[in-house]
Amino acid sequence: MNRLLAAAFGLLLAGCVTHEPRNLDAAKAAVRHYRDSGDYDRDIGTVVAQAKAWIETRAGRHAPGEKLALVLDIDETALSNFPYMKTHDFGWDDGSWNAWIAAGEAPAIAPVREVFATAQRLGVAVFFITGREEPRDRPGTEKNLRAEGMGDYARLIMAPAGGPKLTSAQRKTAARAALEREGWTIIANVGDQESDLVGGHAERPFKLPDPFYLTE
Numbered sequence: 566m567n568r569l570l571a572a573a574f575g576l577l578l579a580g581c582v583t584h585e586p587r588n589l590d591a592a593k594a595a596v597r598h599y600r601d602s603g604d605y606d607r608d609i610g611t612v613v614a615q616a617k618a619w620i621e622t623r624a625g626r627h628a629p630g631e632k633l634a635l636v637l638d639i640d641e642t643a644l645s646n647f648p649y650m651k652t653h654d655f656g657w658d659d660g661s662w663n664a665w666i667a668a669g670e671a672p673a674i675a676p677v678r679e680v681f682a683t684a685q686r687l688g689v690a691v692f693f694i695t696g697r698e699e700p701r702d703r704p705g706t707e708k709n710l711r712a713e714g715m716g717d718y719a720r721l722i723m724a725p726a727g728g729p730k731l732t733s734a735q736r737k738t739a740a741r742a743a744l745e746r747e748g749w750t751i752i753a754n755v756g757d758q759e760s761d762l763v764g765g766h767a768e769r770p771f772k773l774p775d776p777f778y779l780t781e
């Protein structure tokens with residue numbers, strides 16, 4: 566009788582479909598492992614090697630009068646916020662985040678700094694296009710980029726405070742279109758989010774890994 570009951574219960578369980586997503590602690594552990602194992606750095610290295618090779622090739626066939634530009638995102642592209650994420654267990658709040666940006670102490674993502682240096686060496690102007698907000702985040706961001714060896718850029722284009730309600734993708738696409746209207750040819754666009762890269766207005770997009778958060 567007990568065996569019969571157990572079999573019936575087993576059937577009941579087998580037939581029961583749940584929709585439980587991945588356990589949050591397990592997901593966080595997987596993200597930490599991806600970063601700490603070196604896989605994250607290796608993936609960044611792969612994308613960066615492609616970006617550098619393309620910039621070198623394209624700058625080599627620089628037509629007379631052409632003004633070449635590289636677009637870089639900042640968060641999880643030029644600078645890493647991993648120290649903040651680690652302290653906050655991948656959580657986030659306005660006050661501590663704004664203080665973190667204002668402190669300007671995010672470490673560079675070193676391979677991306679090499680992309681920056683490659684562009685500088687070849688006379689390709691670097692434009693940062695970021696979701697960080699104007700004017701609140703400008704001093705900390707400028708200080709941080711300088712401190713991390715990326716202070717010699719053409720322009721830092723930020724999100725306007727109280728500006729129109731646009732998605733990050735819409736705002737960043739419009740910013741690249743505006744650069745083109747100024748006469749710049751954007752040969753490469755490097756970002757960690759799809760929203761950095763969709764919408765065109767760059768000869769080649771380069772997508773860095775970001776398992777940490779999603780910006781649309």
Ligand SMILES: [Mg+2]
Binds near residue numbers: 638640641642758
């Ligand atoms: Mg980013």
